[in-house]
Amino acid sequence: MWCEAVALVLPAGAAIAGLSAAYLWGAGLLPPNAPVTVVLPRAARMRPHTRVAVTRSVLSEADLTVHTGLPVTTALRTAFDLGRRPPRTEAVVALDALLHHRVVDLPTLREYAAGRTGWPGLPLLREVLALVDPFAGSPMETRLRLLLLDAGLPAPAVRHEVRDAGGQYVGRVDLAYPARRVAVEYEPGPPRDPALLRRQATRFHALRAAGWRVVRCTSDDVLRHPTRTARMVAAALRGRSANRVNGLV
Numbered sequence: 001m002w003c004e005a006v007a008l009v010l011p012a013g014a015a016i017a018g019l020s021a022a023y024l025w026g027a028g029l030l031p032p033n034a035p036v037t038v039v040l041p042r043a044a045r046m047r048p049h050t051r052v053a054v055t056r057s058v059l060s061e062a063d064l065t066v067h068t069g070l071p072v073t074t075a076l077r078t079a080f081d082l083g084r085r086p087p088r089t090e091a092v093v094a095l096d097a098l099l100h101h102r103v104v105d106l107p108t109l110r111e112y113a114a115g116r117t118g119w120p121g122l123p124l125l126r127e128v129l130a131l132v133d134p135f136a137g138s139p140m141e142t143r144l145r146l147l148l149l150d151a152g153l154p155a156p157a158v159r160h161e162v163r164d165a166g167g168q169y170v171g172r173v174d175l176a177y178p179a180r181r182v183a184v185e186y187e188p189g190p191p192r193d194p195a196l197l198r199r200q201a202t203r204f205h206a207l208r209a210a211g212w213r214v215v216r217c218t219s220d221d222v223l224r225h226p227t228r229t230a231r232m233v234a235a236a237l238r239g240r241s242a243n244r245v246n247g248l249v
Contacts, residue, residue, distance in 0.1 A: 006036040006052055007070045011044040015064050015071045017055065018085075019094070021078040024068055027097035029139060039073060039081075057081075075103040076112050083109075083128045084121025089146050091128045096142045099134035106134065135159040141174050141186050144222050144229075148175070148184070151230035153237070156184060164210040171203045173214075181212045182236045186222070 003016050003024060010016075016024065018037030023030050035053040040046060042056050063077040073081065075098065082094035098104050106129070113125055131149070135158040136142045149155060160176030162183070163169055173183035207214050213236045221229040 002036050002051055003070055006038060006049075009046070010038060010071060011040065011046055013059060013064075014038055014040045014044055014046070015059070015073050017073045017078065018053075018081060021072045022082060022094060022098060024070060024072055025075050025078060025098065025103045026101040027094070027103075029094055029097055076109060079104045079109050080112055080116070080125070083113075083125040084119070086121075086124060088124060088128060088131075089143060091124060092131050092146060093139045093142045095128060095132045096134070096136040097139060099132060100136055102134075106132065133158045137174060138186065138188075140188070140219060140222060144184065144186050144217055145175055147222060147226045147229060148233055151226070151234075153230060153233060162207060162210060162212060164206075170206050170210050170212075173207070173212075177237060180237050180239075181210075182233070183207060183212050183214045184233055184236075185214060185216050187216050187218050189218070 003020055007016065015021070015038065016036060017039035019029050019034065020037045035051050037053045037055065038046070039055045039057050039059060041059050044056075046052070046054060048054075059073075063074055065072060065074050072078070079095055079098045082098075083091050085091055095109075099106060110129060113122065113129070116122070131146065133142075133145070136145070137159060141158075145156060145158065154177065156175035156177055158175060159172055160178060160183075161169070161172050162176070174186050175184040176182065177184075204214060215232050215236050217229055217232075221232075
């Protein structure tokens with residue numbers, strides 16, 4: 001609704017951009033009550049408003065399009081802009097989401113970035129492009145994966161398919177260290193549906209029966225206790241109980 005309202009007063013050559021454009025492209029990353037981000041050509045003027053965050057940049061016609069009836073930056077330009085904006089974790093989260101929704105692909109984005117030498121934020125974008133993974137299932141899974149990498153742990157496989165010794169499919173886990181049979185799962189919260197709770201319990205026990213250790217992480221683990229969470233995963237990788245983590249990392 002706010003994007004539609006802001007679009008009515010955009011000057012010529014301007015567009016909805018950033019996280020607002022990503023939202024329109026299908027990546028729901030907007031925090032509550034976030035302003036609408038717009039990008040204006042450097043010479044354009046727009047009356048300030050508390051619900052609008054204005055950025056200014058060079059805009060070519062190829063970077064602009066109409067999507068859902070609104071003027072927006074193309075998916076490619078949207079990804080390019082978000083990947084250059086710190087902090088690094090949120091830049092990776094944004095690009096993971098856009099790649100996961102298949103509105104942009106990694107080779108095309110790398111080619112696009114390579115043709116824009118000298119633009120602000122390119123060193124960050126290059127780092128981000130080395131970390132993104134289109135298989136990431138959610139923003140919190142991306143944050144969990146980066147937490148492990150920043151703690152010096154090996155890069156986990158994303159959305160790994162687990163099979164038992166007989167080749168029978170067991171399930172797909174968020175993050176995995178297949179050689180050590182360790183799965184790291186993000187748990188958004190206890191499911192309210194009893195049937196879903198039973199399915200999750202059955203899946204958890206099937207993973208354990210297949211010889212896998214499962215480290216289950218909540219938003220509190222990821223956002224408030226990253227060091228403790230990294231210790232739990234390190235403990236599992238060392239073949240010890242994830243509950244006995246003191247002094248491991």
